Amino acid sequence: MAFADDIAKVAEQVRKRAEAVSGEEATKWGLIAPFFGTLGYDVFDPTEVIPEYVADFAIRKSGQFEKVDYAISISNAIVMLVEAKARDKKPEAHDGQLKRYFNGLRSAKVAIVTNGIEYLFFTDLRHENMMDEEPFFRFNVLDYDQKQIENLKFFHRDNFDSLVIKRHAEEMVYLSGMAQLVDSLLRSPSDEFIRFLVSQLGNIGSRYAIESRISSKVIEKFRPIVKKSLQGSLVDLMTQSISKEMGQSSEVSSSVNLEAIEEIQDEPEQDSEDIKVETTAEELEAFEKVRSIAAQSKTYSLEVKYKDVLSYFGLNIGKTNWWFLRLYLSPKKKSFVTRLSINEVRELAPGFEVQEMSASFGDAASRVVISSVSDLDKLSNLILKCYEAEASKHIFRKVA
Numbered sequence: 001m002a003f004a005d006d007i008a009k010v011a012e013q014v015r016k017r018a019e020a021v022s023g024e025e026a027t028k029w030g031l032i033a034p035f036f037g038t039l040g041y042d043v044f045d046p047t048e049v050i051p052e053y054v055a056d057f058a059i060r061k062s063g064q065f066e067k068v069d070y071a072i073s074i075s076n077a078i079v080m081l082v083e084a085k086a087r088d089k090k091p092e093a094h095d096g097q098l099k100r101y102f103n104g105l106r107s108a109k110v111a112i113v114t115n116g117i118e119y120l121f122f123t124d125l126r127h128e129n130m131m132d133e134e135p136f137f138r139f140n141v142l143d144y145d146q147k148q149i150e151n152l153k154f155f156h157r158d159n160f161d162s163l164v165i166k167r168h169a170e171e172m173v174y175l176s177g178m179a180q181l182v183d184s185l186l187r188s189p190s191d192e193f194i195r196f197l198v199s200q201l202g203n204i205g206s207r208y209a210i211e212s213r214i215s216s217k218v219i220e221k222f223r224p225i226v227k228k229s230l231q232g233s234l235v236d237l238m239t240q241s242i243s244k245e246m247g248q249s250s251e252v253s254s255s256v257n258l259e260a261i262e263e264i265q266d267e268p269e270q271d272s273e274d275i276k277v278e279t280t281a282e283e284l285e286a287f288e289k290v291r292s293i294a295a296q297s298k299t300y301s302l303e304v305k306y307k308d309v310l311s312y313f314g315l316n317i318g319k320t321n322w323w324f325l326r327l328y329l330s331p332k333k334k335s336f337v338t339r340l341s342i343n344e345v346r347e348l349a350p351g352f353e354v355q356e357m358s359a360s361f362g363d364a365a366s367r368v369v370i371s372s373v374s375d376l377d378k379l380s381n382l383i384l385k386c387y388e389a390e391a392s393k394h395i396f397r398k399v400a
Helices: 003-020 024-038 097-104 146-155 162-187 191-204 216-246 250-265 281-294 342-348 380-399
Strands: 049-053 068-074 077-084 110-114 118-122 137-140 305-308 313-316 323-329 334-338 353-356 366-370
Touching (some): 003 024, 003 146, 068 097, 077 097, 137 146, 281 305, 281 323, 323 380, 342 366, 342 380
Antiparallel strands (some): 049 068, 353 366
């Protein structure tokens, strides 16, 4: 089932239950827990979704230590903090324990305030390790669009990467600001903007140059011209875009959008004081096995590399978004994700449990459950197929 379908299912549950839910505890279990379950977190595992979390630095008030409603952990590191409100309360952040916990826990880069219907996502864009006053993303489970679903995927357990989330959060905030600025300029260009455009006319050609001083009178003269020019350019861009879309299939359009999302993940990583991810001996053993299997390919010789992040151990062929396997090697459960369809994987993995993935940035993906890294040897045909399928995409692109 696709991630959007999973969210739609939760939305329907919330719609049916909302009126019957009263109070904070009922909101937690009736509305909030199912939502985080859809994001891939085991809400019944107290080591992953920690209720009533009390930190070492918690302060005592009225005889009790301050706590947050949920702390969400991946690989024993707390990555998200959640403050729950009753369903009939507004999900607003305040200067209380949520901020203190966010500012005190260096590993937590996402704070969420929710009433089970609306979710407000915060990070530290203004000042490092200090929770922002305003959320960078809002998600209403009863009123959302496809773009918001794509944004929500970043918080799925299988995709969680605090650096990627922060870069994406920054982009979302500035895109919103730029959109408002452009809208304002289109409707009412400022004097400064008109002055700048008029001063640049001479760079287009000598016949466009304004010889006189750009006075307030000149600005008023050009104001309607600039406004018409901006609006005309916008119409031209939209016309070109629509014409281009009509010449492409919806599948191509969709794949372009997915690549744009993946490119965010492929940006150079910044130095950060975030959690130091330690690559385990088991992960390195898996890497050597996969690299050895890929070397057997008679068609491709692209180097296999790895990227170790908090939520998974990814194997790629040069760029992080050119991945072909993502391994999840926790002590309790082990598996890997591929970009092949579930039918292809089942055919190449007889005797193994194969599941359809619900939240993936790439193409249709499947999960194979394994008992240990040694199972990779038994799945060499599948691993080789995954490697060659990804390699074929990029060899083709280079030739084209």
